[in-house]
Amino acid sequence: MGVICVRVDISQLFGHRGKSIPIDLSIDINDTEGYPDVVGFLEPVKIKGTLTNIDDIIVLDAEGDTLLNVSCSRCLAPVNVKLNFKLYEMFSKTGNIDEDIEAVTEDSIDLYPYVRNEVFENIPMKIVCKDDCKGLCPSCGKNLNEGNCDCDTSYINPKFDSLRALFNVDEEV
Template sequence: MLLNLTELFAFQAGHKEKKEIVLELEVFKNGAESYKILRKTPVSFVFTNLAPGRVRVEGKAEVVLKMQCSRCLKDVEQEIQLSFAVDVVSPEVPLEEADDQTFMEGYQLNVESLFSNEILMNLPTKVLCRPDCKGICRVCGKDLNLGECGCDTFVPDPRMAAIKDIFNANKEV
């Protein structure tokens, strides 16, 4: 969705406008992974003129993604609060090093690109169904949150593998 900012660029410094935009984005894609958007609030924007041709875009929204627990792979509803502020400039204004025009296409702001970028920046590094999730057994695959499986989960230290045969009862030392 593109939002035309032509009129906003013409106002004097200090001018503010508020808008709410409902995005039609149903799936958030992050490389090979994609997450279904279960719920989202309209994006509340505040546009503030900093100078002629320069506008600060501030926004807030909330989104709930369907993700998987990193340990047991159960589906989890992950709520993400979004709050952002970016400065954009009109095409006539010379760009400075700090100017980020990633979300601008001429005089238009790509709202979905901005929204997706903010989701990406706020994704949790590890999603858990609950803080004490035990995950799945690496031997049989049973969900350990439902109970123990009885598998032998002892993993020998790989650094000791070289001397393991020394203590073999069948060999002479």
């Protein structure tokens, strides 16, 4: 996969405090490395907002959305997820003023890594196809939403047998 770059020219903002430029982008993200539950993007990531020079710090303030196809955390069925997020970044040509401000050495900013990070940070940890998803059988792997299997579910790993005494059904806790 080639390197993806989404460069935005910010040269007109330098030296003009208070000046803004609109941002309206559509970005294809095909790199899902590190996110095995993400099957793919069903539409490009759309970004709308502004880049503004505030006291010689370039502030990106935008909102984004996209439609993802992810795997259900229980049964692995495909699930479409609409994702909405905010994107707020600060840049400075004078160097890193603090850890929240990125240094800019050119007259343009590559927004791709910031957009990609924000998208993946906003994906919910556990996505299920439906609230009552039964998941997969731990023995045979059958999707239990499609029906039961014939596996013996009474087996308890002997390593956990001592825990059974803690949950004696005849005793009141």
